[in-house]
Amino acid sequence: MRSATILFLAAAANAAPVQLIIDTDLGFDVDDVGAIAVGHNLADQGYADILAIVHNTGFYEGIGGVDVINNWYGRSTSMEEGAYTGQWGSNGNQDSYTTTIENTYPSPVQNYDQVQSAVSAYTKVLQAAENNSVTIASIGELTNLRDILMAEEELFISKVKAIYYMDGSYNFGCGDSQGSGNSPWLGSTEDCDGAAQYVNQKIPSSIKQVFSGEGGDICTGGRFNDGCGDGPVKQAYQIWTNYGCRWSWDPITVYLAVMGDTSLYSSTVAGTNTVDYYGNEAWDTSNTGNNQYHVYINNDNKGDVTRILDDAMCAAPYTPSDDDHVTTTAVELTNKETGKCLTIDSPSSSPADYTNVQIGTCTEAANQLWEYDGTKITHSASGKCLDADTSNGDSVQVYSCTGASNQEWRVTAAGTIINSKSGKCLDVFGGNTADGTDVWSYTCSGSTNQAWSGL
Secondary structure (H helix, E strand, O other), rough: OOOOHHHHHHOOOOHHHHHHEEEHHHHHHHHOHHHHHHHHHHHOOOOEEEHHHEOOOOOOHHHHHHHHHHHHOOOOOOOOOOOOOOOOOOOOOOOOHHHHHHHOOOOOOOOOHHOOHHHHHHHHHHOOOOOOOOOEEOOOOOHHHHHHHHHHHHHHHEEEEEEEEEEEOOOOOOOOOOOOEEOOEHHHOOOOOOOOHHHHOOOOOOOEEEEOOOOOOOOOOHHHHHHHHHHHHHHHHHHHHHOHHHHOOOHHHHHHHHHHOOOOOEEEEEEEEOOOOOEEEEEEOOOOOOOEEEEEEEHHHHHHHHHHHHHHHOOOOHHHHHHHHOOOOOOOOOEEOOOOOOEEEOOOOOOOOOEEEEOOOOOOOHHHHHHEEEOOOEOOOOOOOEEOOOOOOOOEEEOOOOOOOOOEEEEEOEEEEEOOOOOOOEEEHHHHHOOOOOOEEEOOOOOOOHHEEOO
């Protein structure tokens, strides 16, 4: 039986990456920085294509902070960026780290005068997208979502598949204004009040909506202080938290939007969320027919969620050399969690078809040496292919190469090895460390028992 960690870390890492837009209010808080980093890390692993990141308050340098992070991950020019430029959020203390990271890590964009409007960015991306294909992670106020619905409602509804919201009184209630017309953090709520209600009323049931308030007891970014990571994400966290950690509302929302509703030891409850003019929410679990869900994380696994998110935030960005996995000599494939090598359960230099694959203490023996040509992983001595038997409980074995898709594997920058037929990852069963533990293909989770070095 698989360990609880693996059971709860089910994920939606299908062969087709999630087509993602992140809509952020980066500046006031730092968890937006972590959320964008998580999005980039998941894109580096092949789970997402980030189509656009847009900024949703009037903070002049906010989109500049977004661009610094996009540039750090090598995507500043490969996606659309856009910004809201209205009254909401143009005041208030939103620059505890933004201009600092802009100055330390220069990038093409410093402020919203240098980018298109958020509505233009949304429109461009949605026009190019297939119907019912785009997922939005909304981790700020809903000004941009309101504006794109006002401008291009039919286009939006036809192209958007799902919206994941970090909801609550700050994002839906215009900075905790409680209907007063003034946020204690960002000043006047002009042009923000009513935005969440408008979006709530306009989104039809054809679009899945997931609401998350999780993260207020899951603290991430603290591992930066132990030496992990580098760059603007680390700098922003250490400035904002004074070398502490920060609650994880926004990183959780982005992770769920890409990896799925159960990917963080989480589950959903169906219902209907009604939002009033001032962003107050009423959740009705008796009305379950509107494709709306509230997500909850298992209390016993919040430490595991911290680990998963910190892994993503600490990971180095993709570079072209990371993607050059083709081997010129035989190599060992070492599992990053167990430190054990991918091993054929036979010492023969010509193992029989269907011979099982497992982990074993690394010895550089012939049954632990592999080659990769960019498509196939082959046993160096016999030339037989690593084969995912999708009709036999997702077991992995060696088998004579046939050119079938279940013998084709994609290697990501993070060391995840993904089967082309199933979209599942090469996985050490249960994360167990004993020699002889089975290796199979399993739903990708981003956990380290699915990460391998050597390629």
